Amino acid sequence: MDRYIKVRGMHDILPDDVLKWQFIEKVLTETVKHYGYKEIRTPLVESRSLFERSIGSESDIISKEIYAFKDRKGRDIALRPEGTASVVRAFIESGMCAEKKVFRLYYYGPMFRYDRPQKGRYRQFYQFGIELFGSEHPFFDGEVVTMLHMIVNKLKLQKYYFLVNTLGCLKCKNRYSDIIKEYLSARENYLCDDCKRRIITSPLRILDCKNPDCKQTFSGAPVIGDVLCNDCKEHFKAFEEYLKLNNVPYKVDPYLVRGLDYYTRTVFELYVGGEENAIAAGGRYDKLVQQLGGPDIPAVGFAIGMERLISLVKYSPSQIPFFYLACIGKEAKLKGAIMINELRNEDIAVETDYEEESLSSHLKMANKTGANWCIIIGEDEIKRKEFIVKNMLSGHQITIPFNNYINRIKELLK
RNA sequence: GUGGGUGUAGCUCAGUGGAUAGAGCACUGGACUGUGGCUCCAGGUGUCGGGGGUUCAAAUCCCCUCACCCACCCCA
Numbered sequence: 415m416d417r418y419i420k421v422r423g424m425h426d427i428l429p430d431d432v433l434k435w436q437f438i439e440k441v442l443t444e445t446v447k448h449y450g451y452k453e454i455r456t457p458l459v460e461s462r463s464l465f466e467r468s469i470g471s472e473s474d475i476i477s478k479e480i481y482a483f484k485d486r487k488g489r490d491i492a493l494r495p496e497g498t499a500s501v502v503r504a505f506i507e508s509g510m511c512a513e514k515k516v517f518r519l520y521y522y523g524p525m526f527r528y529d530r531p532q533k534g535r536y537r538q539f540y541q542f543g544i545e546l547f548g549s550e551h552p553f554f555d556g557e558v559v560t561m562l563h564m565i566v567n568k569l570k571l572q573k574y575y576f577l578v579n580t581l582g583c584l585k586c587k588n589r590y591s592d593i594i595k596e597y598l599s600a601r602e603n604y605l606c607d608d609c610k611r612r613i614i615t616s617p618l619r620i621l622d623c624k625n626p627d628c629k630q631t632f633s634g635a636p637v638i639g640d641v642l643c644n645d646c647k648e649h650f651k652a653f654e655e656y657l658k659l660n661n662v663p664y665k666v667d668p669y670l671v672r673g674l675d676y677y678t679r680t681v682f683e684l685y686v687g688g689e690e691n692a693i694a695a696g697g698r699y700d701k702l703v704q705q706l707g708g709p710d711i712p713a714v715g716f717a718i719g720m721e722r723l724i725s726l727v728k729y730s731p732s733q734i735p736f737f738y739l740a741c742i743g744k745e746a747k748l749k750g751a752i753m754i755n756e757l758r759n760e761d762i763a764v765e766t767d768y769e770e771e772s773l774s775s776h777l778k779m780a781n782k783t784g785a786n787w788c789i790i791i792g793e794d795e796i797k798r799k800e801f802i803v804k805n806m807l808s809g810h811q812i813t814i815p816f817n818n819y820i821n822r823i824k825e826l827l828k
Numbered sequence: 829g830u831g832g833g834u835g836u837a838g839c840u841c842a843g844u845g846g847a848u849a850g851a852g853c854a855c856u857g858g859a860c861u862g863u864g865g866c867u868c869c870a871g872g873u874g875u876c877g878g879g880g881g882u883u884c885a886a887a888u889c890c891c892c893u894c895a896c897c898c899a900c901c902c903c904a
Binding site for chain 2: 419422473474475478479495496525527529530531532533534535539540541543608622624672673674683691692693694695717718719720721722723740742771772773774775776777778779780781782788790792793794802804806809811
C-alpha cells in the first residue's frame with residue numbers, strides 16, 4: 415500500500431506550529447480591530463472572470479497561476495488567488511457600498527496560486543489582508559502603512575523597511591504607460607523576450623524586470639514623478655508626510671510597480687530581515703469598485719503573506735498547566751472517571767490514559783505528556799479516602815482528601 | 829515554464845562497485861510488580877523513491893521516471 419503524501423504545493427500546519435500561528439493571528443486581528451476593522455469572510459471560490467477583470471487577464475497571476483476549472487454545470491470558476499477581488503465583490507453585492515462612510519474590512523484565509531513551490535511559497539498559502547473603502551485622502555494610505563508598521567513592531571521583527579511609490583491616478587498611469595511604451599519601443603532590441611511582449615501588454619511591468627539589460631535600457635527613461643498631475647503629486651507628498659510623522663522607515667522606489675492591474679497612486683511593499691521576498695504589499699485601487707460594477711468608491715489595502723511572516727517571527731510556546739490522572743485498580747478507575755470530569759468542568763486541564771495499569775507506567779506517561787502534576791489514585795487511596803498529587807518537576811507529593819478536593823487543586827494552579 | 833541539488837530505519841543522516849546495509853534520536857521490552865526523568869541490557873527498525881540497463885556483483889555506475897528542496901520567472 416503506497417503512502418499518501420500531500421499534494422504538491424500544499425502543506426500541513428502541525429500542532430506545535432499552530433500555537434505560533436494562533437499567536438500571530440491574535441496580534442494581527444487585535445491590532446486591526448483597534449483601527450476599526452471588521453472581519454469579512456468570503457468564499458474561496460469565485461467566478462473566474464471576477465479575477466480576470468480585477469487583477470488583469472494579462473497578469474502572471476491570471477495567465478499562468480490561476481487554479482481555474484469548470485463546475486458540473488460548465489461555469490468557469492476559480493480558487494481565489496488573492497483576497498481583494500472577493501472583498502470588493504461582496505462590498506458591492508451586499509449593498510455596503512451604498513452607505514457613504516469609510517468602511518474598514520479585514521480578511522484571513524487560504525489563497526491559491528499554481529506556482530512552483532519553493533521557500534516561503536506554496537500553492538495554498540494564507541493571507542491576512544485589510545481593505546479601506548470610501549476615501550481617497552492620502553492620510554488613509556499613510557494609516558494602513560503605519561498600521562502595518564505597528565504590526566511588525568508588535569511581532570518584534572528586526573531590520574524592516576517599506577518601499578513606496580506612486581503609479582498616479584488612472585490618467586497619469588495611462589499617460590506614463592504610453593510614455594514608457596514609446597521610449598522602450600525604440601529600444602526594443604535591448605530588452606529580454608518577456609519585456610518585448612510586455613511593451614504591448616503591460617509596459618509598466620518592464621520597470622520591475624530584474625534583467626540587467628532591461629534595467630540598463632529603462633534607466634534613462636522618464637520616472638513617474640516627472641509626469642504626475644498636481645493632484646497625484648500632492649497625494650504622494652501627503653502620504654510621505656504621514657509616514658514621516660509616524661516614524662515609519664521607508665524608501666521611495668520609482669521602479670516599484672505591482673503585479674496586479676488594479677493599483678492606482680500609492681503602492682508599497684514591506685521587507686523584513688534582508689529577505690528577498692516582500693512579506694506584505696498593497697496599495698490604492700481607486701477605480702476597482704467601479705470597474706467591478708459598483709459606484710465610484712476609492713479604496714486602499716494590503717495583504718500579508720502569513721507563511722513568510724511566520725518564518726520571521728520568534729515565538730516560544732507556553733502551554734497551560736495541566737494534570738495527569740493515574741488510576742491503579744478497578745475501584746480507582748471508577749473514582750477517576752468521575753473526578754476527571756469534575757475537574758474539567760471547573761476548567762482544569764486533565765489528561766489520562768485508561769490503558770495503563772501500573773503506577774510506574776502511569777508516571778512514565780505523565781512525564782511524556784509534560785504534565786505539571788500527577789494525581790495518583792490506587793487501592794490504598796480509595797481506602798483512606800484521599801489521593802496523592804505529585805509535582806512532576808520537584809517530585810514533591812501531597813495528599814488531598816476526596817471531599818472538597820477541587821479547591822485544593824485550584825490552589826496548586828495559583 | 830527554465831536551471832541546480834537531494835531521495836537509505838518513524839526522524840536526522842553515514843555508507844562512492846564487494847560479504848547478512850549502519851549511527852544517533854525516537855520506539856518496545858527487561859533490570860525496576862506503588863513512584864516518572866537518569867543509567868545499563870536486549871530487540872523490529874529497511875521495496876536503499878520507482879522502473880529499466882551495465883556487471884560475476886549495484887544503495888554505489890548509466891538511462892528514464894516520480895517526489896521533495898533551492899534558485900530564476902513571478903509573487904505574498
